[in-house]
Amino acid sequence: MSQAHIRAAMSGQPNCGKSTMFNAITGGSARVGNYPGITVDRLEGTYRKNGYEIKLVDLPGTYSLTSYSMEEVVARNVIVDEHPDVVINMVDATALERSLYLAVQFMEIGAPLVLGLNMMDEVKRNGVAIDTKKLSQLLNVPVVACTARLGQGREELMAEVVQLAKDTKGLWKPIRLSYGPDLDPILERMAKRIEEEGFMTGRHDPRWVAIKYLEGDELVIEAGRAAGPLSAELEAVCAEAEKTTRLNSNTTPDAIIADWRYGFINGLLKQGVVTGGDELRRNMSDNIDRVVTHKLLGPLIMAGMLWAMFYITFTLGAYPQGWIEDGFTALSDLGTTYIPEGYVQSLIVNGIIGGVGAVIGFTPLILIMFAMLVFLEDLGYMARVAYMMDKVMRIFGLHGMSVMPLIMSGGIPGGCAVPGVMCARTLRSPRERLATILTAPFMVCGAKTTAYLMLVAAFFPQSPTGAMFAVVIAAWAFVLLVSRLLRWTVVKGESTPFVMEIPPYRLPTLRGVAVHTLERVWQYVKKAGTVILAVSIVMWAVMTFPELPEDTVASFDARRSIAEEQVKTANPQATGEDLDKLVSDAQTPITDEQNEAALQYSVGGSVGSFLKPVTDLAGFPWQANIALIGAFAAKEVFVSTMATAYSMGEVDPEDATSLSDRLAADPAWTLPAILSVFVFMLLYTPCMVTVVCIAKESNWKWALFSVGGSMAFAFVMAVVVFHTTKLFV
């Protein structure tokens, strides 16, 4: 059968239940990818029945086909470029009038359309009846009543897809909508010229091109300019049309086009399509909102909710995270036991298992955080958060939705920038999203928390709580300040319009939440994993090579033998285990000293010393230099590297009190130097896992900007802090 393969695209406005239906249709066959060159998700799945194989692409949710945002561009380009055999348009039947706006535009392009009226259960519950047959007749498009949440209407929808593909055989038939006495003659004229010249007609219908010119669609006009000189003529006609409409009705052509589209839909619905209930009411949602977005209660509930999410993510997540870490420790032990000592062992145990283990350890956090986030998002609560927070965040050039990523990243100490950066994808406005992604790593993440706890214990033992609190406040201040700066400079531009729908509360399906969460986690593991493996190996090499010269190693070995001899002669009675313990006690300081020397001798150490003249400006002790370089791999490394640098051997980052004592005793740590390191640690380059995430969520250019920009900013701030405090101390 020639029609056995059908390519269909799934489209719809945001919150119409499109993804739920997509999941119901494709089952477990959905594959995630990205559209080439951009980060918008591309979901593909297959549906098979009666010898037909339907390949389904899930388009991003969009209100209209005029392209401004990435989602809209993608939605349109897939339709125009890939020319699917059928377009399925899911429609929120509880807001039928607005939802049909997109459908009408699909019909204008000429795409063979199947309309899925979703949420029919809700419509019925509200005492409203929608005559699908009548609607189908009036639009001349098959219409199927669905309840995606329950999987109802799925088979009927696909049957219509098959039927339509058979009927149209891939042929597109654009409809001609009237845009009133002002625009119709102009459109006619433009379409005729376009047809004569064969202007972009390879891809588009002439009349549609004319409409896009009148709408001022930037992408189409740009493509038109490249296509030929007719563009100038068309643009002149548009300017003329604008003059006419200004004169006649004091408005612009694009406004008239929207008005007439809505007029068309309105006229259609008035012909007995919708009966019962003057309007669909959303009493339940409104009643809930009276409490949830209340002037005083609203922010309180929100704070409670955010805190609970945070608490659950990092408390509950700690258990599986611990298991995974234990698993990797066991793996390291296996490696240590079975691989002969040397480079290979060190590379596999310290470089690969350690580095990848740190990354995989985050997966439970990401899983839990995303499950809750997807739940709240699907429930409709995140839209309310944005609504309540927008005013405050806007002052700093951010968006109401920026709150969540910032808190996740460590707005409450102990967060992590990795899930934080990833959850910034809930922001639809690109500039605010970028500003959020770039500043979120300044927050006090869990790894920084351990380092600060150690430093605070060393230097502010009398008021540790106050010091930690000051660090957190400083983090928030820097985030907001830098966002404002970024939005004035590199990410400048008008704030994106906050024209946003507040969907009614709807209980999400378990399946939907699970599918979305697992997609995210898998992407993280797969993509981050590969890059991080490479960086771990590099970091391991930097801290290992070159090794100490042989004679130096030999002298340490000699000192260890001498120590052993001394212990033996001093304790002639001791035997077996007791003796071994005494010997190892005596040898440990020497081994620590050797490790310190090795670290100083390595590339990392050399870079640290090399940078000393520069970092002296900020007053860093040399140990902090190396520790900060090492902490690029993961900020936890700061504590362990400091321990090595202070000849402490292995120190558990969770319990660093003895290290704190050592630090407190070192005269290099003056108050200006302490504060300078505090500030630098807060602001400098995000850890490599975060950098990879930033690259994935934006692109490598911004990731590198984040590395270089934060480094420069952190250094300048550290120098400023060092020298100002020096004036007062």
Add this chain to the structure above:
Amino acid sequence: MSEPICLRQLPVNTQAVIHSVAAAGELGRRIRDMGIVPGTTVQVIGRAPLYDPVALRLRDFTLTLRNSEADHILVIRQD
């Protein structure tokens, strides 16, 4: 019929009919895509804790926009 007023000035829980939308460019298009075209009935159903943004009910759904964006929309009060 009363004079058109700016949507920003419309008190909570009052109904109005859109008179005109003065916004151009992306903002204008977004507003229109969401169904704010002349003749549409809207109702202010709430304001955020800091008075901005504002929540509207129209065409059976709820929309929020900022006061600065509401400035571009003229409405006629229905009392």
